[in-house]
Amino acid sequence: MTLRNNALKILKETSRTFYIPISRLPDGLQEAVSSAYLCMRAIDEVEDHPQLDNFTKAKLLRRMSLNLQSGTENTSIENFSVGLMHYNAILPDVTLRVGEWALLAPNSIAPRVWDATAAMADRMAYWAENNWTINTEANLDQYTFSVAGAVGLLLSDLWAWYDGTQTNRTYAIGFGRGLQAVNIVRNHREDLKRGVNFLPQGWLEQDVHQYARRNLTLADYYTKSLPPGPALNFCKIPLALAYGTLEVMALGKKKLSRSDVIALVQQVTG
Numbered sequence: 022m023t024l025r026n027n028a029l030k031i032l033k034e035t036s037r038t039f040y041i042p043i044s045r046l047p048d049g050l051q052e053a054v055s056s057a058y059l060c061m062r063a064i065d066e067v068e069d070h071p072q073l074d075n076f077t078k079a080k081l082l083r084r085m086s087l088n089l090q091s092g093t094e095n096t097s098i099e100n101f102s103v104g105l106m107h108y109n110a111i112l113p114d115v116t117l118r119v120g121e122w123a124l125l126a127p128n129s130i131a132p133r134v135w136d137a138t139a140a141m142a143d144r145m146a147y148w149a150e151n152n153w154t155i156n157t158e159a160n161l162d163q164y165t166f167s168v169a170g171a172v173g174l175l176l177s178d179l180w181a182w183y184d185g186t187q188t189n190r191t192y193a194i195g196f197g198r199g200l201q202a203v204n205i206v207r208n209h210r211e212d213l214k215r216g217v218n219f220l221p222q223g224w225l226e227q228d229v230h231q232y233a234r235r236n237l238t239l240a241d242y243y244t245k246s247l248p249p250g251p252a253l254n255f256c257k258i259p260l261a262l263a264y265g266t267l268e269v270m271a272l273g274k275k276k277l278s279r280s281d282v283i284a285l286v287q288q289v290t291g
Contacts, residue, residue: 028055028125031115035062037279041286042258046251049127050183053134054255056126057175060089060138063119065168068145071215072111079146081108085119086142089135098124130182137175141168153217161221161232162198169201170194173243180252189246195239196256202233203263207276230267237263254290261289 032040032055043054067073067081084104092101098120109117126134144167155161173193180186205212205219206229212219220229240260247253265277265285277285 024121024125025052025055028052028059028122031059031118035115037282038259038262041282042255045254045290050179050251053126053130053179053183054176056122056124056131057134057137057172057179059115059122059125060119060134061141061172063116063122064138064142064145066113066116068149068168070111073108075149075152078149081105082142082146082149086139086146088119089123089139089142092123092132092135094128096124130179133175133178133182137171141171144168144171153219155219155221157221158232161219164219165198165201165205165236166194169197171197173197176252176256180247183252184250186248186250186252188252189243192239192243192246195236196243196260199233199236199238199240200259200263202229202236203266205229206233206270207266230271233263233267237267257289258286261285 029040029044032043036058039058043051043058046054064082064085067078067085070078073081081104085101088101088103101120101123102117105112105117105119115122123131123135123138148164148167153164155164171194173196174190176196177188177190177193180188206226209218209220209226209229220226237260240256240263244253244256244260247256262277262282262285265281269277269281
């Protein structure tokens with residue numbers, strides 16, 4: 022199995038939201054977006070790991086950041102995994118294979134993926150050290166930018182690299198923030214069980230619903246401004262799933278069913 026096919030297999034196992042749009046991307050762009058998603062999934066698994074304390078999470082995330090920052094045209098898969106092997110019994114496969122994902126992107130754009138993932142890992146380390154303390158809406162904006170708004174900016178860079186597509190970067194941040202806010206709504210009760218609360222002081226779940234919808238409005242602007250092509254085809258799928266998730270949660274369901282997902286994808290892709 023080629024690395025590209027293996028990456029798609031891992032994508033399918035880890036994210037039904039992004040597997041579908043990534044699997045539809047053309048050659049070259051598919052490898053770049055797969056690389057970005059899996060590199061960020063690799064660090065995300067450290068941030069969320071149930072067996073690691075916050076100090077260890079921060080240490081590992083900064084180690085992964087430094088590994089990515091030291092990348093060159095001669096860097097090997099093993100170079101990107103320095104410092105992880107001591108934890109190979111508990112870290113998931115997607116994290117231990119971060120070097121493969123880092124080298125999956127085409128050479129001309131791979132360093133941008135490394136840069137974005139390294140910066141995100143450093144920001145995640147900060148939040149781990151501070152136990153993801155969110156007191157104000159500004160704190161929430163900071164966190165949602167750290168782990169998602171910045172992904173919107175990276176995607177904009179990938180569209181421009183691939184075919185010159187230009188985007189509004191403020192809307193790109195809203196695209197990422199909106200998707201992350203939906204995740205916060207969906208996972209709120211599970212997060213509370215592990216001692217983390219992403220809701221600012223005094224906020225109720227309905228306030229986060231409104232926050233998500235405000236940012237999804239920017240995501241709408243972002244998507245509607247895209248010309249026909251792979252960027253538009255990609256973005257409209259997770260956006261539709263985000264709106265669908267908010268709607269079913271308002272009806273008391275925890276998440277979209279598999280049939281819901283298939284119906285929404287068919288609706289937006291024709």
